[in-house]
Amino acid sequence: MHVETLGDGRPRYTVVACVHGDETCGWHAFNRLKASDVSLHEPVKFVLANERAFKLGYRFCDADLNRVMPGDPESEQHEVRLAASLQRELEGTTVIDFHSTESRGCPYAIVAGGDAASRRLARSTGLDRMVDMSPLGGGATEHVTGVAVECGYYDDEDAASVAHRILLHFLAAEGLVDRPYARSTPEVYEVFDDAPGRGFTFVAKNFRRVEKEEVFAEKDDTVRRAETAFYPVLMSTHGYDDRIGFKARRAGRVEEV
Ligand SMILES: [Zn+2]
Missing domain, CATH: 2.40.50 (OB fold (Dihydrolipoamide Acetyltransferase, E2P))
Structure with a gap:
Protein backbone atom coordinates (compact mmCIF):
# COMPACT_ATOMS: atom_id res chain seq x y z
CA MET A 1 0.00 0.00 0.00
CA HIS A 2 1.30 3.41 -0.97
CA VAL A 3 0.11 6.42 1.08
CA GLU A 4 0.88 10.06 0.48
CA THR A 5 -0.61 13.35 1.60
CA LEU A 6 -0.91 16.51 -0.47
CA GLY A 7 -0.53 19.52 1.81
CA ASP A 8 0.45 19.74 5.46
CA GLY A 9 -1.39 18.59 8.53
CA ARG A 10 -3.81 15.83 9.38
CA PRO A 11 -6.12 15.06 6.44
CA ARG A 12 -9.89 14.75 6.91
CA TYR A 13 -10.33 13.27 3.43
CA THR A 14 -8.88 10.16 1.79
CA VAL A 15 -8.84 9.40 -1.93
CA VAL A 16 -8.51 5.66 -2.61
CA ALA A 17 -7.41 4.00 -5.85
CA CYS A 18 -6.69 0.40 -6.86
CA VAL A 19 -8.69 -1.52 -4.27
CA HIS A 20 -8.75 -3.65 -7.43
CA GLY A 21 -5.22 -3.55 -8.82
CA ASP A 22 -6.21 -3.42 -12.48
CA GLU A 23 -8.57 -0.45 -12.03
CA THR A 24 -6.11 2.39 -12.40
CA CYS A 25 -8.39 5.37 -13.10
CA GLY A 26 -8.13 6.76 -9.55
CA TRP A 27 -4.34 6.55 -9.67
CA HIS A 28 -4.28 8.58 -12.90
CA ALA A 29 -6.80 11.07 -11.47
CA PHE A 30 -4.63 11.60 -8.40
CA ASN A 31 -1.48 12.10 -10.48
CA ARG A 32 -3.27 14.65 -12.67
CA LEU A 33 -4.42 16.48 -9.56
CA LYS A 34 -0.86 16.47 -8.21
CA ALA A 35 0.57 17.77 -11.49
CA SER A 36 -2.03 20.53 -11.81
CA ASP A 37 -1.95 23.95 -10.20
CA VAL A 38 -5.17 23.39 -8.22
CA SER A 39 -4.62 24.60 -4.68
CA LEU A 40 -6.17 22.65 -1.83
CA HIS A 41 -7.62 24.41 1.21
CA GLU A 42 -6.67 21.50 3.43
CA PRO A 43 -4.54 18.35 3.18
CA VAL A 44 -5.85 15.30 1.32
CA LYS A 45 -4.56 11.77 1.81
CA PHE A 46 -4.13 9.49 -1.16
CA VAL A 47 -4.00 5.69 -0.84
CA LEU A 48 -2.94 3.33 -3.62
CA ALA A 49 -4.54 0.35 -1.91
CA ASN A 50 -3.45 -2.87 -3.59
CA GLU A 51 -0.01 -1.77 -4.74
CA ARG A 52 1.20 -5.36 -5.26
CA ALA A 53 -1.70 -6.28 -7.55
CA PHE A 54 -1.42 -2.90 -9.31
CA LYS A 55 2.24 -3.57 -10.17
CA LEU A 56 1.34 -7.01 -11.49
CA GLY A 57 -1.68 -5.73 -13.43
CA TYR A 58 -3.98 -8.08 -11.50
CA ARG A 59 -7.36 -7.45 -9.89
CA PHE A 60 -5.98 -9.14 -6.75
CA CYS A 61 -3.35 -11.68 -5.65
CA ASP A 62 -5.07 -13.98 -3.09
CA ALA A 63 -8.55 -12.56 -2.45
CA ASP A 64 -10.80 -9.73 -3.64
CA LEU A 65 -9.87 -6.87 -1.27
CA ASN A 66 -13.35 -5.37 -1.55
CA ARG A 67 -14.85 -8.59 -0.18
CA VAL A 68 -12.50 -9.11 2.78
CA MET A 69 -12.76 -5.74 4.56
CA PRO A 70 -12.07 -5.07 7.42
CA GLY A 71 -9.50 -7.87 7.19
CA ASP A 72 -7.13 -9.57 9.63
CA PRO A 73 -3.50 -8.52 10.21
CA GLU A 74 -2.52 -12.16 11.01
CA SER A 75 -3.90 -13.70 7.81
CA GLU A 76 -1.82 -15.72 5.36
CA GLN A 77 -3.55 -14.00 2.47
CA HIS A 78 -2.11 -10.75 1.12
CA GLU A 79 -5.44 -8.95 0.69
CA VAL A 80 -6.83 -10.01 4.07
CA ARG A 81 -3.77 -8.50 5.81
CA LEU A 82 -3.92 -5.49 3.50
CA ALA A 83 -7.61 -4.95 4.34
CA ALA A 84 -6.70 -4.47 8.01
CA SER A 85 -4.04 -1.85 7.11
CA LEU A 86 -6.40 -0.13 4.69
CA GLN A 87 -9.16 -0.02 7.30
CA ARG A 88 -6.75 1.71 9.75
CA GLU A 89 -5.73 4.20 7.07
CA LEU A 90 -9.35 5.11 6.26
CA GLU A 91 -10.74 5.32 9.78
CA GLY A 92 -11.66 8.79 10.95
CA THR A 93 -11.55 10.25 7.43
CA THR A 94 -14.14 10.81 4.71
CA VAL A 95 -13.42 8.54 1.77
CA ILE A 96 -13.87 8.56 -2.00
CA ASP A 97 -12.89 5.22 -3.56
CA PHE A 98 -12.29 5.01 -7.34
CA HIS A 99 -13.14 1.96 -9.44
CA SER A 100 -13.59 1.03 -13.07
CA THR A 101 -15.47 -1.99 -14.36
CA GLU A 102 -16.20 -4.56 -17.03
CA SER A 103 -19.89 -3.62 -16.87
CA ARG A 104 -21.53 -0.81 -18.84
CA GLY A 105 -23.58 2.09 -17.49
CA CYS A 106 -20.83 4.26 -15.91
CA PRO A 107 -20.29 6.61 -14.26
CA TYR A 108 -22.24 6.25 -11.02
CA ALA A 109 -21.75 6.40 -7.27
CA ILE A 110 -22.00 3.47 -4.84
CA VAL A 111 -22.63 3.67 -1.11
CA ALA A 112 -22.14 0.63 1.08
CA GLY A 113 -22.74 1.93 4.59
CA GLY A 114 -26.33 3.16 4.20
CA ASP A 115 -25.72 6.15 6.51
CA ALA A 116 -26.99 9.65 5.69
CA ALA A 117 -23.47 11.11 5.64
CA SER A 118 -22.37 8.68 2.92
CA ARG A 119 -25.52 9.37 0.88
CA ARG A 120 -24.74 13.06 1.12
CA LEU A 121 -21.30 12.35 -0.34
CA ALA A 122 -22.93 10.73 -3.38
CA ARG A 123 -24.38 14.19 -4.12
CA SER A 124 -20.89 15.68 -4.00
CA THR A 125 -19.75 13.42 -6.85
CA GLY A 126 -22.17 15.31 -9.14
CA LEU A 127 -23.31 11.96 -10.60
CA ASP A 128 -26.93 11.19 -11.47
CA ARG A 129 -27.08 7.61 -10.24
CA MET A 130 -26.31 6.09 -6.87
CA VAL A 131 -26.25 2.36 -6.16
CA ASP A 132 -27.05 1.55 -2.55
CA MET A 133 -25.19 -1.68 -1.73
CA SER A 134 -25.89 -1.48 2.00
CA PRO A 135 -28.53 -4.26 2.02
CA LEU A 136 -25.79 -6.72 0.91
CA GLY A 137 -22.86 -4.94 2.59
CA GLY A 138 -19.18 -5.17 1.66
CA GLY A 139 -16.60 -2.89 0.13
CA ALA A 140 -13.87 -0.58 1.35
CA THR A 141 -16.34 2.15 2.31
CA GLU A 142 -18.72 -0.04 4.33
CA HIS A 143 -17.19 0.77 7.72
CA VAL A 144 -16.39 4.45 7.13
CA THR A 145 -18.18 7.54 5.86
CA GLY A 146 -17.50 7.22 2.18
CA VAL A 147 -18.60 6.83 -1.38
CA ALA A 148 -17.23 4.67 -4.20
CA VAL A 149 -17.42 5.67 -7.85
CA GLU A 150 -17.41 3.48 -10.96
CA CYS A 151 -15.81 5.65 -13.63
CA GLY A 152 -15.77 3.64 -16.84
CA TYR A 153 -14.34 0.68 -18.65
CA TYR A 154 -11.25 -0.65 -16.82
CA ASP A 155 -8.11 1.35 -17.28
CA ASP A 156 -8.95 3.09 -20.52
CA GLU A 157 -8.11 6.75 -20.98
CA ASP A 158 -11.72 7.77 -20.74
CA ALA A 159 -12.16 6.20 -17.28
CA ALA A 160 -9.12 8.17 -16.08
CA SER A 161 -10.54 11.43 -17.43
CA VAL A 162 -13.92 10.73 -15.86
CA ALA A 163 -12.20 9.91 -12.55
CA HIS A 164 -10.26 13.18 -12.67
CA ARG A 165 -13.44 15.15 -13.38
CA ILE A 166 -15.31 13.43 -10.52
CA LEU A 167 -12.39 13.98 -8.13
CA LEU A 168 -12.29 17.72 -8.86
CA HIS A 169 -16.07 17.98 -8.53
CA PHE A 170 -16.04 16.12 -5.24
CA LEU A 171 -13.24 18.26 -3.79
CA ALA A 172 -15.04 21.44 -4.88
CA ALA A 173 -18.43 20.32 -3.47
CA GLU A 174 -16.75 19.39 -0.18
CA GLY A 175 -15.11 22.84 -0.03
CA LEU A 176 -11.51 21.70 -0.53
CA VAL A 177 -10.87 23.53 -3.82
CA ASP A 178 -12.35 26.63 -5.43
CA ARG A 179 -14.10 25.52 -8.58
CA PRO A 180 -17.67 25.61 -9.89
CA TYR A 181 -19.74 22.57 -8.95
CA ALA A 182 -23.37 21.46 -8.93
CA ARG A 183 -24.30 18.85 -6.32
CA SER A 184 -26.61 16.28 -7.88
CA THR A 185 -29.74 14.53 -6.62
CA PRO A 186 -28.92 11.01 -7.81
CA GLU A 187 -31.55 8.40 -8.60
CA VAL A 188 -31.15 5.61 -6.08
ZN1 LIG B 1 -13.44 -2.33 -8.52
Whole structure:
Protein backbone atom coordinates (compact mmCIF):
# COMPACT_ATOMS: atom_id res chain seq x y z
CA MET A 1 0.00 0.00 0.00
CA HIS A 2 1.30 3.41 -0.97
CA VAL A 3 0.11 6.42 1.08
CA GLU A 4 0.88 10.06 0.48
CA THR A 5 -0.61 13.35 1.60
CA LEU A 6 -0.91 16.51 -0.47
CA GLY A 7 -0.53 19.52 1.81
CA ASP A 8 0.45 19.74 5.46
CA GLY A 9 -1.39 18.59 8.53
CA ARG A 10 -3.81 15.83 9.38
CA PRO A 11 -6.12 15.06 6.44
CA ARG A 12 -9.89 14.75 6.91
CA TYR A 13 -10.33 13.27 3.43
CA THR A 14 -8.88 10.16 1.79
CA VAL A 15 -8.84 9.40 -1.93
CA VAL A 16 -8.51 5.66 -2.61
CA ALA A 17 -7.41 4.00 -5.85
CA CYS A 18 -6.69 0.40 -6.86
CA VAL A 19 -8.69 -1.52 -4.27
CA HIS A 20 -8.75 -3.65 -7.43
CA GLY A 21 -5.22 -3.55 -8.82
CA ASP A 22 -6.21 -3.42 -12.48
CA GLU A 23 -8.57 -0.45 -12.03
CA THR A 24 -6.11 2.39 -12.40
CA CYS A 25 -8.39 5.37 -13.10
CA GLY A 26 -8.13 6.76 -9.55
CA TRP A 27 -4.34 6.55 -9.67
CA HIS A 28 -4.28 8.58 -12.90
CA ALA A 29 -6.80 11.07 -11.47
CA PHE A 30 -4.63 11.60 -8.40
CA ASN A 31 -1.48 12.10 -10.48
CA ARG A 32 -3.27 14.65 -12.67
CA LEU A 33 -4.42 16.48 -9.56
CA LYS A 34 -0.86 16.47 -8.21
CA ALA A 35 0.57 17.77 -11.49
CA SER A 36 -2.03 20.53 -11.81
CA ASP A 37 -1.95 23.95 -10.20
CA VAL A 38 -5.17 23.39 -8.22
CA SER A 39 -4.62 24.60 -4.68
CA LEU A 40 -6.17 22.65 -1.83
CA HIS A 41 -7.62 24.41 1.21
CA GLU A 42 -6.67 21.50 3.43
CA PRO A 43 -4.54 18.35 3.18
CA VAL A 44 -5.85 15.30 1.32
CA LYS A 45 -4.56 11.77 1.81
CA PHE A 46 -4.13 9.49 -1.16
CA VAL A 47 -4.00 5.69 -0.84
CA LEU A 48 -2.94 3.33 -3.62
CA ALA A 49 -4.54 0.35 -1.91
CA ASN A 50 -3.45 -2.87 -3.59
CA GLU A 51 -0.01 -1.77 -4.74
CA ARG A 52 1.20 -5.36 -5.26
CA ALA A 53 -1.70 -6.28 -7.55
CA PHE A 54 -1.42 -2.90 -9.31
CA LYS A 55 2.24 -3.57 -10.17
CA LEU A 56 1.34 -7.01 -11.49
CA GLY A 57 -1.68 -5.73 -13.43
CA TYR A 58 -3.98 -8.08 -11.50
CA ARG A 59 -7.36 -7.45 -9.89
CA PHE A 60 -5.98 -9.14 -6.75
CA CYS A 61 -3.35 -11.68 -5.65
CA ASP A 62 -5.07 -13.98 -3.09
CA ALA A 63 -8.55 -12.56 -2.45
CA ASP A 64 -10.80 -9.73 -3.64
CA LEU A 65 -9.87 -6.87 -1.27
CA ASN A 66 -13.35 -5.37 -1.55
CA ARG A 67 -14.85 -8.59 -0.18
CA VAL A 68 -12.50 -9.11 2.78
CA MET A 69 -12.76 -5.74 4.56
CA PRO A 70 -12.07 -5.07 7.42
CA GLY A 71 -9.50 -7.87 7.19
CA ASP A 72 -7.13 -9.57 9.63
CA PRO A 73 -3.50 -8.52 10.21
CA GLU A 74 -2.52 -12.16 11.01
CA SER A 75 -3.90 -13.70 7.81
CA GLU A 76 -1.82 -15.72 5.36
CA GLN A 77 -3.55 -14.00 2.47
CA HIS A 78 -2.11 -10.75 1.12
CA GLU A 79 -5.44 -8.95 0.69
CA VAL A 80 -6.83 -10.01 4.07
CA ARG A 81 -3.77 -8.50 5.81
CA LEU A 82 -3.92 -5.49 3.50
CA ALA A 83 -7.61 -4.95 4.34
CA ALA A 84 -6.70 -4.47 8.01
CA SER A 85 -4.04 -1.85 7.11
CA LEU A 86 -6.40 -0.13 4.69
CA GLN A 87 -9.16 -0.02 7.30
CA ARG A 88 -6.75 1.71 9.75
CA GLU A 89 -5.73 4.20 7.07
CA LEU A 90 -9.35 5.11 6.26
CA GLU A 91 -10.74 5.32 9.78
CA GLY A 92 -11.66 8.79 10.95
CA THR A 93 -11.55 10.25 7.43
CA THR A 94 -14.14 10.81 4.71
CA VAL A 95 -13.42 8.54 1.77
CA ILE A 96 -13.87 8.56 -2.00
CA ASP A 97 -12.89 5.22 -3.56
CA PHE A 98 -12.29 5.01 -7.34
CA HIS A 99 -13.14 1.96 -9.44
CA SER A 100 -13.59 1.03 -13.07
CA THR A 101 -15.47 -1.99 -14.36
CA GLU A 102 -16.20 -4.56 -17.03
CA SER A 103 -19.89 -3.62 -16.87
CA ARG A 104 -21.53 -0.81 -18.84
CA GLY A 105 -23.58 2.09 -17.49
CA CYS A 106 -20.83 4.26 -15.91
CA PRO A 107 -20.29 6.61 -14.26
CA TYR A 108 -22.24 6.25 -11.02
CA ALA A 109 -21.75 6.40 -7.27
CA ILE A 110 -22.00 3.47 -4.84
CA VAL A 111 -22.63 3.67 -1.11
CA ALA A 112 -22.14 0.63 1.08
CA GLY A 113 -22.74 1.93 4.59
CA GLY A 114 -26.33 3.16 4.20
CA ASP A 115 -25.72 6.15 6.51
CA ALA A 116 -26.99 9.65 5.69
CA ALA A 117 -23.47 11.11 5.64
CA SER A 118 -22.37 8.68 2.92
CA ARG A 119 -25.52 9.37 0.88
CA ARG A 120 -24.74 13.06 1.12
CA LEU A 121 -21.30 12.35 -0.34
CA ALA A 122 -22.93 10.73 -3.38
CA ARG A 123 -24.38 14.19 -4.12
CA SER A 124 -20.89 15.68 -4.00
CA THR A 125 -19.75 13.42 -6.85
CA GLY A 126 -22.17 15.31 -9.14
CA LEU A 127 -23.31 11.96 -10.60
CA ASP A 128 -26.93 11.19 -11.47
CA ARG A 129 -27.08 7.61 -10.24
CA MET A 130 -26.31 6.09 -6.87
CA VAL A 131 -26.25 2.36 -6.16
CA ASP A 132 -27.05 1.55 -2.55
CA MET A 133 -25.19 -1.68 -1.73
CA SER A 134 -25.89 -1.48 2.00
CA PRO A 135 -28.53 -4.26 2.02
CA LEU A 136 -25.79 -6.72 0.91
CA GLY A 137 -22.86 -4.94 2.59
CA GLY A 138 -19.18 -5.17 1.66
CA GLY A 139 -16.60 -2.89 0.13
CA ALA A 140 -13.87 -0.58 1.35
CA THR A 141 -16.34 2.15 2.31
CA GLU A 142 -18.72 -0.04 4.33
CA HIS A 143 -17.19 0.77 7.72
CA VAL A 144 -16.39 4.45 7.13
CA THR A 145 -18.18 7.54 5.86
CA GLY A 146 -17.50 7.22 2.18
CA VAL A 147 -18.60 6.83 -1.38
CA ALA A 148 -17.23 4.67 -4.20
CA VAL A 149 -17.42 5.67 -7.85
CA GLU A 150 -17.41 3.48 -10.96
CA CYS A 151 -15.81 5.65 -13.63
CA GLY A 152 -15.77 3.64 -16.84
CA TYR A 153 -14.34 0.68 -18.65
CA TYR A 154 -11.25 -0.65 -16.82
CA ASP A 155 -8.11 1.35 -17.28
CA ASP A 156 -8.95 3.09 -20.52
CA GLU A 157 -8.11 6.75 -20.98
CA ASP A 158 -11.72 7.77 -20.74
CA ALA A 159 -12.16 6.20 -17.28
CA ALA A 160 -9.12 8.17 -16.08
CA SER A 161 -10.54 11.43 -17.43
CA VAL A 162 -13.92 10.73 -15.86
CA ALA A 163 -12.20 9.91 -12.55
CA HIS A 164 -10.26 13.18 -12.67
CA ARG A 165 -13.44 15.15 -13.38
CA ILE A 166 -15.31 13.43 -10.52
CA LEU A 167 -12.39 13.98 -8.13
CA LEU A 168 -12.29 17.72 -8.86
CA HIS A 169 -16.07 17.98 -8.53
CA PHE A 170 -16.04 16.12 -5.24
CA LEU A 171 -13.24 18.26 -3.79
CA ALA A 172 -15.04 21.44 -4.88
CA ALA A 173 -18.43 20.32 -3.47
CA GLU A 174 -16.75 19.39 -0.18
CA GLY A 175 -15.11 22.84 -0.03
CA LEU A 176 -11.51 21.70 -0.53
CA VAL A 177 -10.87 23.53 -3.82
CA ASP A 178 -12.35 26.63 -5.43
CA ARG A 179 -14.10 25.52 -8.58
CA PRO A 180 -17.67 25.61 -9.89
CA TYR A 181 -19.74 22.57 -8.95
CA ALA A 182 -23.37 21.46 -8.93
CA ARG A 183 -24.30 18.85 -6.32
CA SER A 184 -26.61 16.28 -7.88
CA THR A 185 -29.74 14.53 -6.62
CA PRO A 186 -28.92 11.01 -7.81
CA GLU A 187 -31.55 8.40 -8.60
CA VAL A 188 -31.15 5.61 -6.08
CA TYR A 189 -30.86 1.96 -7.13
CA GLU A 190 -31.12 -0.20 -4.05
CA VAL A 191 -29.48 -3.61 -4.46
CA PHE A 192 -31.60 -6.44 -3.04
CA ASP A 193 -29.97 -9.58 -4.43
CA ASP A 194 -27.09 -10.85 -6.47
CA ALA A 195 -27.42 -12.91 -9.64
CA PRO A 196 -25.03 -15.85 -9.26
CA GLY A 197 -23.75 -17.71 -12.29
CA ARG A 198 -20.58 -18.63 -14.13
CA GLY A 199 -19.95 -18.20 -17.84
CA PHE A 200 -23.21 -16.44 -18.66
CA THR A 201 -23.54 -13.79 -21.37
CA PHE A 202 -25.38 -10.77 -20.00
CA VAL A 203 -27.96 -9.72 -22.59
CA ALA A 204 -29.90 -6.92 -20.82
CA LYS A 205 -28.69 -3.40 -20.00
CA ASN A 206 -27.54 -2.01 -16.67
CA PHE A 207 -30.02 0.48 -15.14
CA ARG A 208 -32.74 -0.51 -17.65
CA ARG A 209 -35.66 -2.37 -16.10
CA VAL A 210 -35.86 -6.12 -16.75
CA GLU A 211 -39.48 -7.27 -16.63
CA LYS A 212 -40.69 -10.43 -14.90
CA GLU A 213 -39.94 -13.49 -17.11
CA GLU A 214 -37.60 -11.50 -19.35
CA VAL A 215 -34.30 -13.21 -20.27
CA PHE A 216 -31.31 -11.28 -18.93
CA ALA A 217 -28.49 -13.82 -19.36
CA GLU A 218 -27.72 -16.80 -21.59
CA LYS A 219 -25.31 -19.73 -21.59
CA ASP A 220 -25.33 -22.45 -24.25
CA ASP A 221 -28.88 -23.82 -24.06
CA THR A 222 -29.74 -22.23 -20.71
CA VAL A 223 -31.25 -18.84 -20.07
CA ARG A 224 -31.79 -16.82 -16.92
CA ARG A 225 -35.22 -15.21 -16.62
CA ALA A 226 -36.22 -12.58 -14.10
CA GLU A 227 -38.36 -14.07 -11.32
CA THR A 228 -39.51 -10.53 -10.52
CA ALA A 229 -38.79 -7.26 -12.29
CA PHE A 230 -35.48 -5.59 -11.38
CA TYR A 231 -32.86 -3.15 -12.56
CA PRO A 232 -29.51 -4.78 -13.41
CA VAL A 233 -26.52 -3.16 -11.68
CA LEU A 234 -22.85 -4.04 -12.29
CA MET A 235 -23.99 -6.91 -14.51
CA SER A 236 -21.63 -8.10 -17.23
CA THR A 237 -20.43 -11.15 -19.11
CA HIS A 238 -16.86 -11.28 -17.75
CA GLY A 239 -16.86 -8.97 -14.72
CA TYR A 240 -17.05 -11.63 -12.00
CA ASP A 241 -16.10 -15.32 -11.85
CA ASP A 242 -19.07 -16.30 -9.73
CA ARG A 243 -21.87 -13.88 -10.48
CA ILE A 244 -23.50 -12.04 -13.35
CA GLY A 245 -23.98 -8.97 -11.15
CA PHE A 246 -26.64 -7.48 -8.89
CA LYS A 247 -30.40 -6.88 -8.93
CA ALA A 248 -31.70 -3.54 -7.74
CA ARG A 249 -34.98 -1.68 -7.29
CA ARG A 250 -35.53 2.02 -7.82
CA ALA A 251 -35.83 3.92 -4.56
CA GLY A 252 -36.39 7.59 -5.42
CA ARG A 253 -33.69 10.21 -5.32
CA VAL A 254 -31.15 11.22 -2.73
CA GLU A 255 -32.94 14.13 -1.06
CA GLU A 256 -31.51 17.54 -0.51
CA VAL A 257 -29.12 16.97 2.37
ZN1 LIG B 1 -13.44 -2.33 -8.52
